[in-house]
Every structure is written in structure tokens, then in C-alpha cells.
Amino acid sequence: MLLVQNxxxxxxxxxxxxxxxxxxxxxxxxxxxxxxxALQDISFSVERGEVVSLVGPNGCGKSTLLQVxxxxxxxxxxxxxxRGRVAxxxxxxxxxxxxxxxxxxxFINGEILGISRAxxxxxxxxxxxxxxxxxxxNRPVKEYSSGMYVRLAFSTAIHVNPDILIVDxxxxxxxxxxxxRCIRKFEELREKKTTVLFVSHDLGLVKQLSNRAIFLxxxxxxxxxxxxxxxxxxxxxxxxxxxxFEQTGGQKRLTASNRHGDGSSEILDATLxxxxxxxxxxxxxxxxxxxxxxxxxxxxxxxxxxILIRNRIGMEIYGTNTGIEQxxxxxxxxxxxxxxxxxxxxxxxxxxxxxTVATQYADGSSHDWLDDVLSFEVISPRIAxxxxxxxxxxxxxxxxxxxxxxxx
Numbered sequence: 115m116l117l118v119q120n121x122x123x124x125x126x127x128x129x130x131x132x133x134x135x136x137x138x139x140x141x142x143x144x145x146x147x148x149x150x151x152a153l154q155d156i157s158f159s160v161e162r163g164e165v166v167s168l169v170g171p172n173g174c175g176k177s178t179l180l181q182v183x184x185x186x187x188x189x190x191x192x193x194x195x196x197r198g199r200v201a202x203x204x205x206x207x208x209x210x211x212x213x214x215x216x217x218x219x220x221f222i223n224g225e226i227l228g229i230s231r232a233x234x235x236x237x238x239x240x241x242x243x244x245x246x247x248x249x250x251x252n253r254p255v256k257e258y259s260s261g262m263y264v265r266l267a268f269s270t271a272i273h274v275n276p277d278i279l280i281v282d283x284x285x286x287x288x289x290x291x292x293x294x295r296c297i298r299k300f301e302e303l304r305e306k307k308t309t310v311l312f313v314s315h316d317l318g319l320v321k322q323l324s325n326r327a328i329f330l331x332x333x334x335x336x337x338x339x340x341x342x343x344x345x346x347x348x349x350x351x352x353x354x355x356x357x358x359f360e361q362t363g364g365q366k367r368l369t370a371s372n373r374h375g376d377g378s379s380e381i382l383d384a385t386l387x388x389x390x391x392x393x394x395x396x397x398x399x400x401x402x403x404x405x406x407x408x409x410x411x412x413x414x415x416x417x418x419x420x421i422l423i424r425n426r427i428g429m430e431i432y433g434t435n436t437g438i439e440q441x442x443x444x445x446x447x448x449x450x451x452x453x454x455x456x457x458x459x460x461x462x463x464x465x466x467x468x469x470t471v472a473t474q475y476a477d478g479s480s481h482d483w484l485d486d487v488l489s490f491e492v493i494s495p496r497i498a499x500x501x502x503x504x505x506x507x508x509x510x511x512x513x514x515x516x517x518x519x520x521x522x
Contacts, residue, residue, distance in 0.1 A: 115159070115160070115161060115162055115195075115196070115197045115198070115309065116159065116160040116183065116194075116195070116196050116197075116278055116309055116311065117159045117194070117195040117196075118156055118157055118158050118159070118179075118183065118192070118194050119157055119192050119193050119194075119195070120155055120156070120157055120191060120192035120193075121153055121155075121156040121157070121179070121182060121189045121191070121192035121193070121194060122151060122153050122154050122155055122156070122189060122190050122191045122192055123151070123152045123153040123175075123178055123182060123187065123189055123190050123333075124149060124150070124151055124152070124190040125149075125150045125151075125152055126147040126148075126149060126150075127147055127148050127149075127150050128146060128147050129146070133146040133147065134146075134147075151333050152175050152178045152333050153175045153178055153179055153182070153189070153333045153334075154333045154334050155192075155334065156175075156179060156192070156330075156333075156334070156335060157192075157335075158328060158335070158338065160278075160309050160311055161309070162277075162307050162309055163304060163306075163307035163308065163309060164309055164310075164325050164326065165300065165303075165304050165309075165310040165312075165323055165324050165325050165326075166310070166311050166312075166324060166325065166326045166327070166328060167311075167312055167313070167314055167320040167323070167324040167326075167327045167328070167341065168180070168311070168312070168313045168327075168328050168330060169313075169314070169315075169317070169320055169327055169328070169329050169330070169344065169345065169348050170329055170330035170331055170336075170348065171331070171351075171352070174330040174331050174332060174333065175330050175332075175333040176282070176313045176330055177204070177282055177313065179330070180202070180204060180280055180282050180311070180313060181204060182194060183196070183280060183311065184200065184202040184204065184280055185200075186202075186204070196278055197277065198276070198277025198278055198309075199227060199228075199274070199275070199276045199277045199278070200276060200277070200278045200279075200280065201227065201271040201272070201274050201276035201278070201279050201280070202271070202279075202280040202281075202282075203264075203267050203268055203271045203279075203280070203281045203282065204280070204282045210223075210255050210263070210266075210267060211255070212254060212255055212256035213254055213256065214254060214255065215251065215252050215253055215254055215255070216245075216247055216250060216251040216252070216253065216255055216258070216266050217238070217251050217252055219255055219266075219270075220234060220238060220241055220266070220270050221234050223270050223271075223274070224237075224270075224274060227274055227276075229274055234274075237273045237274070240269075240273050241266070241269045241270055241273045242269075244265075244269040244272075244273070244295070244299075245262075245265040245266040245268075245269035245270075246265060246292075247262050247265060247266055250262060251266075261292070265292055268281070268296060272299055272303065276308060277308065277309060278308070278309045278310075278311070279303060279308055279309070279310045279311070279312075280310075280311050280312070281310070281311075281312040281313070282312070282313045283313050283314060283315065297319070297322070297323065300312075300323050301323070304323075310323075315426060315465075315466050316426060316465050316466070317345050317348075317349075317464050317465065318463060318464055318465055318497065318498075318499075320341050320345060321341045321342060321345065321497060324341045325341075326338070326339065326340070326341065327339070327340070327341040327344035327345065328344070329344045329345075329347055329348050331351065336351070349396075349493050352395075352396050352491060352493075353396055353493075369487065370470075370484035370485050370486060370487040371485045371486040372483075372484075372485040372486075373482070373483065373484050373485070374480060374483050375472075375473070375480035375481045375482040375483050376479075376480070376481060377412055377481065377482070378411065378412055378413050378415050378417075378473075378475075378481040378482075379409050379410065379411045379412060379415065379417060379446070379452075379473045379481040379482055380409065380410050380412065380481075380482050381407060381408070381409050381471060381472075381473060381482045381484055381487075382408045382409060382410055382451075383406075383407070383408040384405065384406070384407050384408075384469070384471045384484065384487050384488055385405070385406045385488075386403060386404070386405055386406075386469065386488050386490050387403065387404040387405075387406060388401060388403060389401050389402045389403070391404070394490065395489070395490050395491065396490065396491045396492075396493060397460050397490055397491075397492055397493075398460075398492070398493055398494060399460065399461060399462060399463065399464065399492050399493070399494035399496065399503050400459055400460065400461055400494075400503070400505075401459070401460050402457065402458070402459050402460070403457070403458065403459075403460045404455050404456065404457045405421050405455070405456040405457075405469060405471070405488070406453065406454070406455050406456075407419060407421075407452075407453070407454050407455075407456075407471050407473075408451065408452070408453050409451065409452045409453075409454075409473050409482070410449070410450070410451045411446040411447060411448060411449070411450050411451070411452070412448055413447075413448055414445060414446070414447045414448065415445070415446060415475070415481065416443065416444065416445050416446075416476065417436075417443055417446060417452070417473050417474065417475075417481065418435050418436050418437045418443070418473070418474045418475065418476055418478075419435060419436050419443070419452070419454050419471075419472070419473050419474070420433065420434060420435025420436070420437075420438075420471070420472050420474065421433060421434060421435070421456050421469060421470070421471055421472075422469070422470040422471075422472075423462075423467055423468070423469055423470075424467065424468050424470065424486070425465060425466070425467055425501050426465055426466045426467070429501070431462065431467065431501050431502070432458075434456070435472075435474070436454075437476065460492060461502055461503045461504070461505070462492045462501060462502060462503065463492065463494070463498045463499070463500060463501055463502065463503050464491075464492050464493050464494045465491075465492060465501070466489065466490075466491055467489065467490055467491075467492065468485075468486040468487075468488065468489045468490075469486070469487060469488035469489070469490070470483070470484060470485045470486060470487065471483075471484050471487055471488075472484065
């Protein structure tokens, strides 16, 4: 059982670190900080065996709330009551010592939770099998990829037989196979009456796994109840923000998670347009969308331009380029610009996606490659598994078995 009563968390924000010292001066009457309430008057309870999800935009207080519940942060006001063993998997990097091996970190986590080494030794084969890190179990975790790290951390958390499991967007780091394995494990935990509280931006996953959802907005509970209804309200807020974005002309700064190339051309702008031709951050499944790319050339080349869409776990969903589509662009000289549109019906299932754009040579090497330069959310009233909605048609018929007596 988990009980959160009137929890608030206050942070004092200073313009410079030195202002903290200046504010200690007893002669100073005016404070040098501003108050920021990350959480305000949060109250809810989670019963034994219930799966509750927290949803909301980035910066709404979800991770802060999980840290308070896990005991990592102390609330400014209010209290948290838990009954039973609590296992938490929060931000990547927390909980494991990078210098120790995976095996050593598993045992250390067990000791922190009060589990004997003998019991952890019995659980170790199950943890190894679920995490699938192979021989790396004996290597320092600083050598792990982010996917290996989170697989081992998640596997450890679920195999210590917790009464309460707290997970903060861990499935976003693993691959699709691991994500599906975790989903099945969540369902097993629910059958075992383990209380689960988790954060996810995958709204389809929230609907699939949760008994109840809580929508946080600006540090407060904006909605609570049946997942479908809570998600509908969340999507409504997202759409309102998108409308405000469009009214400002969709002005943005071009940023990418990774950028490389030899500079023969430079991508000046990349925009996702909805079916009305306006910049969009939220699109409906099946809506006709356009990815518009504007490029300037620094030297004479015959370019190829491409796009790549990935989902929340980095899986490549769809990609194409002018070479694949057999569109000849010809030569472009220094100072010349190219505007190019990629149009398609966005038959993707509801979740978060990113767009990578690139200008390239015919052999695939890059002029300018920008990873995850755009992001967008897909919404839909339909529920579909996977990442694409193929709008399958179902035909069925009832057949009657031949009940005539058999002949010798």
C-alpha cells in the first residue's frame, strides 16, 4: 500500500551560486531567490496490486514525485506512507556503482533492500536471464551501453520481490524486445498483487497496463481516474499548447541530438506540417503530414535528401530519400538553396516520435545529418499494438463440423 498526503516540494532558485552566500547577510532584507514549487498539494493512494501511471508533459513534476515517494527527496510539506519493500528504478545512472561489476551491483542492491546474499544468489540466474547482458555480468557497469545498464537495473528491481515497484520511464531506453518482455513482467507483477507506480510517455502502454492514471500539470494533479479519460484530458492540453505554438508562427531554433557531415550543404530549417499546412507538434493517426527541409549549398554537388522517423525507444520506423524514390535533384552550386517536401499519411500508433533529416552524397555519406531534429506526438481514438496502424479489415464466418456418422 502507498499513501501520499498533501505533498509539496519547494526549490529556491538563485541567479548565481554566490547569491546563496549574499542572502545569508543578516542586514539584507530582500531575498535573492525565487520560489519554485515543483509539487503542490499532491494526495493519492495506491492499493495493493494496483498499477497506477503518472502522465504529463516534461517538467510537470513526475520524476520529482517519484523521488519523494522513493525517499530520495524529502517533501517540503506533507508525508508519504509505504508498507512493504520498495524497489525503485529512476533515472539512468542511479543505484549502480560504475566501477563495480554487474554481479557486484546486484548483490549491493539486495543488501540495501535488506535481502540476504543467499537469497540474491538464488535470484541471480533469473536476473541474468531477464537482463541478457551475457558475460558482461562480470564486467564493470561503466562499460555497459545504456540499454544493457537499464536491462540489468530493471531486472534487479523486479526480482527482489518488491511489494511496491516504482519505475520512471525505464522502458524508453531498452529495445523493442526488452520493452515487450517488461510489459509481460508488469502483467505478472499485477497478478502477484505487487503495487506498481510508473511514469511513461507511451500513452498506449498506459492504457494497456494501468488500472488508474494520474495527470500532473505544473506540479498539481490535473486529473485522476480511468486511464482513457485521463489521457483524453492530457491530449486536450497538448492540443491547446500546439494551437498556441501555431499562433506564434511555430518559431523554433534548429537543434539536433547529433549533427555531422562535411559541410557541403547546410540544413537551415526542418518543419513538420499538418494537413492544413501549419507547423504541428501533434498529429492524428492517418493525417497527411509534410516534412519540409530547407538547405543551402556551400559547394557544387548533386545532393540526395532523406528523412528517418524513430519511435521513443530509437527504433527506426520509416525512412526514405530522393535516391530511393528516384527523384533526381540535379546539381546545386554555392549559395543556391533547395526547398523539399516529403509528404505521407501518418498511419502511426499513438506515441512519441522523432524525425532525423539529412543531405547526402549518392553513396550515402553526409553533407549535413541532424538526428532527432523534430519531434511529434501521434494521437488517435483507436487502440492498436505496435507502431503502425494498418487499418486491418476483419472478415469472419462460422463453420459447422460435419456431424455425420463415420463409416467403417
